[in-house]
Amino acid sequence: MVYIKEAHPEDGWAIPVKGKLYKDPTTFLERQEIAETCTKDLDIRIPTLIDELDDGVADAYDAMPDRLYIVGADGAVAFRGERGPFGFKPGLMETRLREVLELPADGRVLPVDDGKTRKRRRGRNRKTRKRGGDDS
């Protein structure tokens, strides 16, 4: 997650969160503190970065107020979501991510091939039980 400029600060188009208004940070530390509150309250368990106070990254990606991107391993944008809130669609991003990762589109998660799975032997080496019940 990239934590960016507040969408609804107290001194702007104010919308309270859990009954509390937040001012638009004027220092990096203030933004960091709000980001800390955000990740705790929303139980965000992914790496979280903080944009600089000049909003350089948010501007470069036109990310306000929220937006989703996938950057491919080749460094090019593989998915560009529309701007939120109405364009913020994780389902669309998931579909594209499955394509990027070459996962099945039906939601199956393929088992990881760690090279330790023993394969069943076929052919002459396979032990077979004789029919008729006689072990000779």
Next chain:
Amino acid sequence: MVRRLSKLQLATICVLLLTTAAWAQRGRRSDDPVRQKKIDEAHALSGQGVPEGDPAPDFDLKLLKAYDLEPGEDGEAVKSVKLSSYRDHKPVVLIFGSYT
């Protein structure tokens, strides 16, 4: 005799006036060339973001929470993340947002 305008016609005229005013405001340029350049770049991308297929703008930002990020080459916990460090390794999902 003046024909009365319908509510729809009045609303249309208001929208046109507001749009014209906003467009005129957009034409005003800042005296600060650095700030104006940022405004121009922002306007160029306004609403569009970075097109698919284009190189993703690189950044190097401070990390608030590392969670399952692998430690750096020196074994120390990562304190910042550079997007281009993932190139040729794995794709990256970027979720931009804020608490409010």
